[in-house]
Amino acid sequence: MSAKRDALRTKLIDAAERRMRANGLTGLxxxxxxxxxxxxxxxxxxxxxxxxxLVLHVNARTLDHLSDKIVNxxxxxxxxxxxxxxxxxYARFAQENRTLWDALYDHKMPDNTDIPDxxxxxxxxxxxxxxxxxxxxxxxxxxxxxxxxASTYFSAVHGIVAxxxxxxxxxxxxxxxxxxxxxxxxxxxxxxxxASEKKSAH
Amino acid sequence: MSAKRDALRTKLIDAAERRMRANGLTGLxxxxxxxxxxxxxxxxxxxxxxxxxLVLHVNARTLDHLSDKIVNxxxxxxxxxxxxxxxxxYARFAQENRTLWDALYDHKMPDNTDIPDxxxxxxxxxxxxxxxxxxxxxxxxxxxxxxxxASTYFSAVHGIVAxxxxxxxxxxxxxxxxxxxxxxxxxxxxxxxxASEKKSAH
DNA sequence: AATTGTATTGAACGGTGTTCAATTCTGTGT
DNA sequence: ACACAGAATTGAACACCGTTCAATACAATT
Numbered sequence: 341m342s343a344k345r346d347a348l349r350t351k352l353i354d355a356a357e358r359r360m361r362a363n364g365l366t367g368l369x370x371x372x373x374x375x376x377x378x379x380x381x382x383x384x385x386x387x388x389x390x391x392x393x394l395v396l397h398v399n400a401r402t403l404d405h406l407s408d409k410i411v412n413x414x415x416x417x418x419x420x421x422x423x424x425x426x427x428x429x430y431a432r433f434a435q436e437n438r439t440l441w442d443a444l445y446d447h448k449m450p451d452n453t454d455i456p457d458x459x460x461x462x463x464x465x466x467x468x469x470x471x472x473x474x475x476x477x478x479x480x481x482x483x484x485x486x487x488x489x490a491s492t493y494f495s496a497v498h499g500i501v502a503x504x505x506x507x508x509x510x511x512x513x514x515x516x517x518x519x520x521x522x523x524x525x526x527x528x529x530x531x532x533x534x535a536s537e538k539k540s541a542h
Numbered sequence: 543m544s545a546k547r548d549a550l551r552t553k554l555i556d557a558a559e560r561r562m563r564a565n566g567l568t569g570l571x572x573x574x575x576x577x578x579x580x581x582x583x584x585x586x587x588x589x590x591x592x593x594x595x596l597v598l599h600v601n602a603r604t605l606d607h608l609s610d611k612i613v614n615x616x617x618x619x620x621x622x623x624x625x626x627x628x629x630x631x632y633a634r635f636a637q638e639n640r641t642l643w644d645a646l647y648d649h650k651m652p653d654n655t656d657i658p659d660x661x662x663x664x665x666x667x668x669x670x671x672x673x674x675x676x677x678x679x680x681x682x683x684x685x686x687x688x689x690x691x692a693s694t695y696f697s698a699v700h701g702i703v704a705x706x707x708x709x710x711x712x713x714x715x716x717x718x719x720x721x722x723x724x725x726x727x728x729x730x731x732x733x734x735x736x737a738s739e740k741k742s743a744h
Numbered sequence: 745a746a747t748t749g750t751a752t753t754g755a756a757c758g759g760t761g762t763t764c765a766a767t768t769c770t771g772t773g774t
Numbered sequence: 775a776c777a778c779a780g781a782a783t784t785g786a787a788c789a790c791c792g793t794t795c796a797a798t799a800c801a802a803t804t
Contacts (some may be wrong), residue, residue, distance in 0.1 A: 344782085366650065370761060380784045382763075391761065446648070448568065455709075488715070492702055492722045499701015500694055513690070520694045524730075531729025546751085572792060582753045584794080593792065 349387045349397075351377040357398045357440070365395065365443040395447050396459050402440045403462040406433050410469050419476040424525045426469055427497045431517055434501050445502070470494050493528065497521065551589045551599075553579040559600045559642070567597065567645040597649050598661050604642045605664040608635050612671050621675040626727045628671055629699045633719055636703050647704070672696050695730065699723065 355376035359368055370391055374381050388394045413429040414422045434441040449455060470490040478486065504517045557578035561570055572593055576583050590596045615631040616624045636643040651657060672692040680688065706719050 488718055492726055495701045495705030496698040499697040503697030516690055527733025528729050531733045
């Protein structure tokens with residue numbers, strides 16, 4: 341009964357993704373998308389409640405795409421090497437899909453309604469890889485703490501990539517990005533493993 | 543000859559800062575600002591070329607405010623302790639001035655005109671503290687590399703704070719933010735100092 | 745007081761996301 | 775085949791945004 345509707349939804353997501361890839365999130369116009377998708381302006385609000393909801397679907401695709409890249413890069417690697425591979429893959433993905441990646445962070449929910457659960461799932465799927473390798477490295481650490489450290493690790497790498505790419509605050513030159521990430525991850529891994537977790541036992 | 547004009551400029555910046563503190567960057571309306579400042583709508587475009595230019599001035603103030611906080615926190619501390627103090631101060635500032643801090647990163651230049659030099663100076667002033675302490679820790683490192691590492695260090699901390707505060711990707715709970723930053727900085731400092739820089743000599 | 749130059753005004757413009765009465769389409773019963 | 779009801783689609787209209795610029799108010803000089 342909603343096959344037609346779903347077809348329109350994917351056509352709209354396709355069109356929005358193309359526009360976002362080319363012109364970024366700020367260059368996204370409802371009129372352009374619906375024209376590309378071959379429906380009337382109002383059709384967007386039939387398929388989705390909101391333009392923001394459509395953006396959310398494009399972002400979900402981007403996260404899945406990123407997740408696939410991480411799976412490939414991580415495959416068959418020991419946890420330490422896997423964590424480095426994830427970081428470098430994240431950086432490369434951001435560089436190669438700049439506008440789509442920007443939208444992941446530039447997009448804001450209207451008012452301050454919170455992010456829907458179905459979208460959080462896509463975010464978690466990406467983070468799960470970091471969680472997995474970190475858990476393998478520290479098997480005696482409670483799951484909750486593993487998640488917290490995974491978040492810290494992931495967001496630190498993200499910060500390096502983000503500031504480098506948008507060139508704020510001096511801006512790390514993009515040529516040195518991968519080099520700096522390698523050094524940085526080395527510090528983290530040696531710090532979090534080499535000295536071990538003697539204090540945390542208490 | 544432009545005393546009147548400068549007075550209007552500061553009145554507009556004041557009004558814009560108040561509005562941004564209350565409603566964030568997305569809640570900023572030219573009509574609200576000019577009403578608060580007591581001038582006509584067009585007056586904004588007399589004092590500034592653009593609404594974006596006005597936002598830039600508010601952001602510059604925010605950076606100066608942050609820089610002051612860092613100076614106070616850093617005062618009289620050894621480089622290692624200073625770097626930790628800077629990170630924690632950055633996190634606390636972000637929490638206490640959430641909307642203004644968000645605007646530092648949410649604001650985008652129109653088209654893709656690049657950030658004016660006078661604004662970059664304010665950014666550099668913040669970063670200078672990190673650069674100083676990092677240079678003190680590694681006196682034999684070329685200045686250019688010190689800047690690159692400062693950028694890496696700063697942006698990693700920024701990433702942790704940013705992801706934690708906006709609660710994306712699982713989202714590190716804000717209660718654990720300072721704790722995680724302490725651990726994290728410990729890793730970095732022990733990694734970058736403890737093992738020393740034997741390889742970099744060649 | 746007249747005149748010139750400058751600063752300020754706010755109605756008007758183009759472009760945005762969103763709505764909803766009007767229209768077209770679709771499927772069913774006769 | 776036809777009529778008809780319910781659902782899907784349309785696109786003109788709306789409210790609101792940043793920005794402009796001719797008209798106005800003001801200031802200074804002669």
